[in-house]
Amino acid sequence: MRGAPRAGPYQWRLSYTADVARLLHDEAPAHIDDVLFIQPGIEAVLRLGDSTMAVGSADLCSQGISAAFVDALSNPRVRL
Numbered sequence: 001m002r003g004a005p006r007a008g009p010y011q012w013r014l015s016y017t018a019d020v021a022r023l024l025h026d027e028a029p030a031h032i033d034d035v036l037f038i039q040p041g042i043e044a045v046l047r048l049g050d051s052t053m054a055v056g057s058a059d060l061c062s063q064g065i066s067a068a069f070v071d072a073l074s075n076p077r078v079r080l
Contacts, residue, residue: 009056010046010054010055012056015053021050023078023079025080030075033046035075036055041057041059044056
């Protein structure tokens with residue numbers, strides 16, 4: 001994962017590797033961006049590509065964004 005602070009409603013760009021993408025499935029009951037959006041401290045999520053999202057969170061640092069993403073990955077609804 002990689003993040004960089006940004007201005008505006010989306011302060012962070014979150015990219016994940018192909019190894020992480022293999023954990024996710026389009027046919028799963030929930031998508032990773034939807035599950036990330038409901039994590040505490042996350043205000044907005046916009047999918048930019050297959051493995052990149054813009055994340056809005058005025059209160060979280062890069063480690064907090066990473067932790068929210070890992071929590072979202074641990075949700076069984078994003079995997080089959």
